[in-house]
Amino acid sequence: MARTTRELRERRHARIRRRLSGTAERPRVAVSRSNKHISAQIIDDVTGRTLAAASSVETDLKSTNGGNIEGAKTVAALLAQRAQAAHITTVVFDRGGFDYHGRVAAFADQLRAAGLEF
Numbered sequence: 001m002a003r004t005t006r007e008l009r010e011r012r013h014a015r016i017r018r019r020l021s022g023t024a025e026r027p028r029v030a031v032s033r034s035n036k037h038i039s040a041q042i043i044d045d046v047t048g049r050t051l052a053a054a055s056s057v058e059t060d061l062k063s064t065n066g067g068n069i070e071g072a073k074t075v076a077a078l079l080a081q082r083a084q085a086a087h088i089t090t091v092v093f094d095r096g097g098f099d100y101h102g103r104v105a106a107f108a109d110q111l112r113a114a115g116l117e118f
Contacts, residue, residue: 013097021045022092029079029111029118030094031104037066038103040079042088052086054079072103073110080114090117 003011022028022045031040039055054075056066061078065071083091091111098104112118 009097011097016094016097020092020094022094026090026092027051027088028094029091029116031096031098031107033066033072033096033098033103035067038072038075038107039066040075040107042079042083042086042091051088052079052082054082067103069103069106072107076107076110077114080111080116083116084114089115093118 020028022043024044024046028043028045029040030043031038033039037056039057040053041050042052043050055061056064056071056075061071061074064074066075083089093108093111095104095108100108108118
């Protein structure tokens with residue numbers, strides 16, 4: 001039986017999440033993307049709380065196109081700024097089953113450039 005692209009991505013994400021979890025000392029950066037937008041959250045999986053988040057659908061970033069690499073870098077810079085405000089320096093990167101390529105890789109590179117360690 002043929003599986004859809006979404007089903008395949010969800011299976012990859014489930015495989016990743018089996019061994020990847022965020023803690024208070026080292027929370028998880030969960031990236032999600034669509035064709036038009038990109039968003040990410042910094043999550044403490046132990047308590048189930050979102051510590052910081054950023055998305056290309058926010059009113060501050062409406063002029064930014066989240067569907068390209070430059071938009072992903074802009075959202076990542078905002079997330080890194082919010083992470084530093086919340087005193088978060090080290091994280092675990094969860095690519096969400098997406099290929100580590102293009103917007104997702106640019107997002108991760110921008111987080112590293114802004115000072116987050118993973």
